[in-house]
Amino acid sequence: GESVGLHLPTLSVQEGDNSIINCAYSNSASDYFIWYKQESGKGPQFIIDIRSNMDKRQGQRVTVLLNKTVKHLSLQIAATQPGDSAVYFCAETYMEYGNKLVFGAGTILRVKS
């Protein structure tokens, strides 16, 4: 389940299940979106990106969905593994913003074995 409040939202899933991490972005002008994975003590690691002229993009075990109408982005991880446990951030940007990224708050993914 998810918990919100003073702490980062947490998603707990059983190993082997699919995970869906959601992100609401703020700027309707944003035209490029990226998902990052951050493990403890490390920098964010690129997972997948999507441009605003697409609504779905698939990678290896991951899928990103973009709904511009409601400014919503999601990351789906298939067959979640213990190594997927990390904090996941969505980020948005647009060209006129100099490609500066605006990060979402982050979601902790915990995979139970």
Add this chain to the structure above:
Amino acid sequence: GAVVSQHPSRVICKSGTSVKIECRSLDFQATTMFWYRQFPKKSLMLMATSNEGSKATYEQGVEKDKFLINHASLTLSTLTVTSAHPEDSSFYICSASEQGDNQPQHFGDGTRLSIL
């Protein structure tokens, strides 16, 4: 490809010391690099944009005299925290992207700065 290296990974020093952090793009050239600060269990906060051969541009509320940025080559940007104090303790992360439109930023592994 697109590897960003950051050094040092951890610094512990006394209050009043100035600390320099290096960010290198190892296998590509980066005219622009970015510096972020991250507090525990929080998201990344952009501090400044480092521009090769010109002055850095700082986000609102970030003291440019406290956080000096130099981007002297296409593969190296440095962040110097001047006269650091305990409140400057944080996780500092840099990023860079390959040239071209809609290129993702790739991040270094961060520097944990602890000021005693």
